[in-house]
Amino acid sequence: MRKPGKIAGQLIQSIFKKPATLNYPAERSGMPEGFRGKLKFNPEKCIGCKMCMRDCPTGAIEIVKVGEKKFEAKIDLGKCIYCGQCVDSCMKEALGITSEFELAKLNPDDLKITFNAENTSDSQK
Amino acid sequence: MHDPGEVKITIGPQHPALKEPESFLLSLHGEKITASSVRLGYNHRGIEKACEDRTYVQDLYLVERVCGICSHSHSTCFVQAVEEIAGIEIPARASYLRTLISELERIHSHLLWLGVAGHEIGFDTLLMYTWRDREAVMDVLAAITGNRVNYGMNTIGGVRRDITPQHKEMVLKAIDILEERTKYYIELGLGESTLLKRLSGVGKLTNEDVVRLGAVGPTARASGWGRDVRKDDPYAAYAHLDFKVITNDQCDVYGRTLVRLGELMEAYSMVRQILQKMPDGPIAVKAPRKIPAGEAVSRYEAPRGEDFHYVRSNGTDKPDRVKVRAPTLANVQAVSKMLEGGYLADMSIVVAAIDPCFSCTDRLISVCDEDTQKKNTVSWESIRLKGIDWYKNQGIDFTYLNKKLARKF
Amino acid sequence: MANAIFNILVFPGFLFLFVFGFIAEYVDRKLYARFQNRVGPPWFQPFADFVKLISKQKIVPDEADVAVFKLVPIFALTASITAVLYIPVWGNKAIYSFNGDIIVVLYLLTIPTFAYFLGGWYSRSVYSMIGAVRSLTQIFAYEVPLFLCMLGPALLADTWSLSGMVAFYNQHPGYWLCNLLGFAVALISLLGKLEKVPFDIPEAETEIVAGAFTEYSGRYLALLRMALNVELVVGASLLAAVFLPFGFNLNPAAVFPLYIIQVFFIIAIVSFLRTLFARLRLDQMINFCWKYLAPLAFVQVVINLILKGILPR
Incomplete structure (x- = not known):
């Protein structure tokens, strides 16, 4: 049957339904498990093969040798496209992903983070 | 010679109807369009050249970013070509997983299109509803692949992630919801008279013109031309699936809407079949970093039409040449034809009806002088x-x- | 004199319509959002938009006729505000009233549309000109049904004054039910007058950017948007006075909330209708208005002529 205003029923229903909008900063849906967010680095496991540097599509990651068998990772989150290829490339599972995605900063320099032996979680320069 | 009642109007490169920069020059006589021309090239990004100085692994992610909506299409198309050159046979499970993501992507792309089409004809309610429903499939994609838009699912020799039983359940649940909603949209599309008034008889493209102008995808199928790479030249796991190629002979925007809605229903049934038939086994095989010299062409039915990639390798770990022909390039010539004789008011929906993705389309051509080279x-x-x-x-x-x-x- | 200035500037003139316009826009936008299963704007959003636009840079196109371009928003606003003086808002009598004021109100409500046309035309931009021509074409489609369906109730009440009509319908409760067909036609015509979906052809965003308003920015745009809000309120008030004229014989302080509720009711219907449809094309809209709306409005006139002979006075 062709008639105008076929959507009316849904409109009336919608007005009594809870809005589908997520009131973002106040409510968060949370990201699913395995979401590709900010990288994490475990210096204990890194052997300095630099496979991650070779495979990174944007050159966002840099592994620097800081001592005997000691490496630190410099990651530029502004360049990172969160594809997780470095995690796949890493043979020793030194790199991993977290589901943290709210990474915006006012200063671009704050996006450059360094993971070193002293502070494995997140030391910001 | 010059018609005094004629007005020239440029739509774009910046215009609310166009989501990407593109220019249409229309000659108007009153509200009627008498002539039109399309100008491409506002969004050239040099992706093909950039591919040449990156390794194959890096290119995967670059090619994926040719298009934001059909990212899996481009990446699969590219990786198929590379695998053909290297002679890699991917495991069955991997091909099923690629097909799964590709159909989920089609669902999200077509729902997005339906909303955009609604917006173009001033039916914002449809936009809000379809985009709300689209979140279901977006959440599923984010859970399976780890990203909402550029999935990063493909790797040379297979896929990067496997799906778990929980994922399966989640997909089936989302598909059930979406199938019900799509049935509602089909009913709405068949019944709402203002929608019909705006869509039917608009942007006519005859069957002969489809062939002449080389239109692909839903645009061609809505003119009764049942061309679908999934059927004609099956890739991934499509040969094992049972599905219909949806065609329509309305030859107008309304037909294109119905084709897309029909494809949504087919996609739901395909996703169910994939989850049922998916064999166990490895999801990837080890691929060499250096691809032997050779060349390959790969075709893929993206949501917008046939996607085409050409890759030539020279034995190193970087390709020698990559050529991308996005479906919009094939369809954009037809737009000019569809616009002529129509109304200015229908311009935006006619352009939107090919589901354009202009930044995917733009490629650089260098013109040589014939005599002096x-x-x-x-x-x-x-x-x-x-x-x-x-x-x-x-x-x-x-x-x-x-x-x-x-x-x- | 002081009373007249109060009427024009404060109530029911400028200040009242200014505030009521914001509230009306809020109600409209909120309902529109809720129909679409969204949250919608907070209550201060229309006011915040107004302040933001006022503080923004204003650009006048070089080729535009500067005087007309700048005066148009004020014309539109003034005409709508003047119209409200003849509409019963406080009690059953308008501030000014004479036999024939309904015609004046209808014509005053036409001025904003002409103002938009002038503003668009003298912006000298292609989009504005097309929008301007469209709004002028559209006026020929909805104006006749709107005038005709206002004629019906006036004929039944045998007066050309809005206050007189309100008084008549209050003496004869139940008579307003005769005008329901006209009410429906008037609501649809009102959508055309307010340039809302499905008749938002002159400012169709996806076709001609913003139609006649394309070149407007800063405080001129703020004034134009306010003129649109005031037009919405005045249009709804007019419909309320003509088609929902009950309760006006009560104490003015009790009538006023009732009047507000009636206006909101009409705004709610308007926002419901604009979620319901896709935008029509100009030719389809004119077809629809002449094929269906105008005959229906005419039927209303005929019905009322017959009823006038039958019903006791």
């Missing part, structure tokens, strides 16, 4: 003057504005 460099100033001249010939005079600008700077 020389390429010229043109200065910015002469391009500007040429632009002014070009527009003057089209009936729009920028000379006055140009003089004033020159005075200002």
Whole structure:
């Protein structure tokens, strides 16, 4: 049957339904498990093969040798496209992903983070 | 010669109807369009050249970013070509997983299109509803692949992630919800008379014109041309699936809407079949970093039509040449044809009906002089003057504005 | 004199319509959002938009006729505000009233549309000109049904004054039910007058950017948007006075909330209708208005002529 205003029923229903909008900063849906967010680095496991540097599509990651068998990772989150290829490339599972995605900063320099032996979680320069 | 009642109007490169920069020059007689021309090239990003100095693994992610909506299409198309050159046979489970993501992507793309089409004809309620429902499939994609838009699912030799039983359940649940909603949209599409008034008879493209202008995808299928790479040249796991190629002979925007809605229903049944038939086994095989010399062409039915990639390798870990032909390039010639004789009011929906993705389309062509084989460099100033001249010939005079600008700077 | 200035500037003139316009826009937008299963704007959003636009840079196109371009928003606003003086808002009598004021109100409500046309035309931009021509074409489609369906109730009440009509319908409760067909036609015509979906053809965003308003910015745009809000309120008030004229014989302080509720009711219907449809094309809209709306409005006139002979007075 062709008639105008076929959507009316849904409109009336919608007005009594809870809005589908997520009131973002106040409510968060949370990201699913395995979401590709900010990288994490475990210096204990890194052997300095630099496979991650070779495979990174944007050159966002840099592994620097800081001592005997000691490496630190410099990651530029502004360049990172969160594809997780470095995690796949890493043979020793030194790199991993977290589901943290709210990474915006006012200063671009704050996006450059360094993971070193002293502070494995997140030391910001 | 010059019709006094004629008005020239440029739609784009910046215009609310176009989500990407593109220019349409329309000659109007009242509200009627008498002539139209399309100008491409506002969004050239040099992706093909960039592919040449990156490794195959890096290219995967670059090619994925050719398009934001059909990212899996481009990445699969590219990786298929590379695998063909290297002679890699991917495991069955991997091909099923690729098909799964590809169909989920089709669902999300078609729902997005339906919303955009609604917006273009001023039916914002449809936009809000379809985009709300689209979140279901987006959440599923984010859970399976780890990303909402550029999934990063493919790798040379297979896929990067496997799906778990929980994922399966989640997909089936989302598909059930979406199937019910799509049935509602089909009912709405068949019944809502203002929608019908705006869509039927608009943007006519005859069956012969489809062939002549080389239209692909839903645009071609809505003109009764049942061309679908999934059926004609099955890739991934499509050979094992049972599905219909949806066609329609309305030849107009309404037909394209019905084709897309029909494809949504087919996609739901395909996703169910994939989850049922998916064999166990490995999801990837080890691929060499260096791909032997050779060349390959790969075709893929993206949501917008046939996607085409050509890859030539030279034995190193970087490709020698990558060529991308996005479906919009094939369809954009047809737009000019569809616009002629129509109304200005229908312009936006006609353009939207091919589901355009202009930044995917733009490629650089360097023109050589035939005799001397020389390429010229043109200065910015002469391009500007040429632009002014070009527009003057089209009936729009920028000379006055140009003089004033020159005075200002 | 002081009373007249109060009427024009404060109530029911400028200040009242200014505030009521914001509230009306809020109600409209909120309902529109809720129909679409969204949250919608907070209550201060229309006011915040207004302040933001006022503080923004204003650009007048070089080729535009500066005087007309700048005066148009004020014309539109003034005409709508003047119209409200003849509509019963406080009690059953308008501030000014004479036999024939309904015609004046209808014509005053036409002025904003002409103002938009002038503003668009003298912007000298292609989009504005097309929008301007469209709004002028559209006026020929909805104006006749709107005038005709206002004629019906006036004929039944045998007066050309809005206050007189309100008084008549209050003496004869139940008579307003005769005008329901006209009410429906008037609501649809009102959508055309307010340039809302499905008749938002003159400012169709996806076709001609913003139609006649394309070149407007800063405080001129703010004034134009306010003129649109005031037009919405005045249009709804007019419909409320003509088609929902009950309760006006009560104490003015009690009538006023009732009047507000009636206006909101009409705004709610308007926002419901604009979620319901896709935008029509100009030719389809004119077809629809002449094929269906105008005959229906005419039927209303005929019905009322017959009823006038039958019903006791």
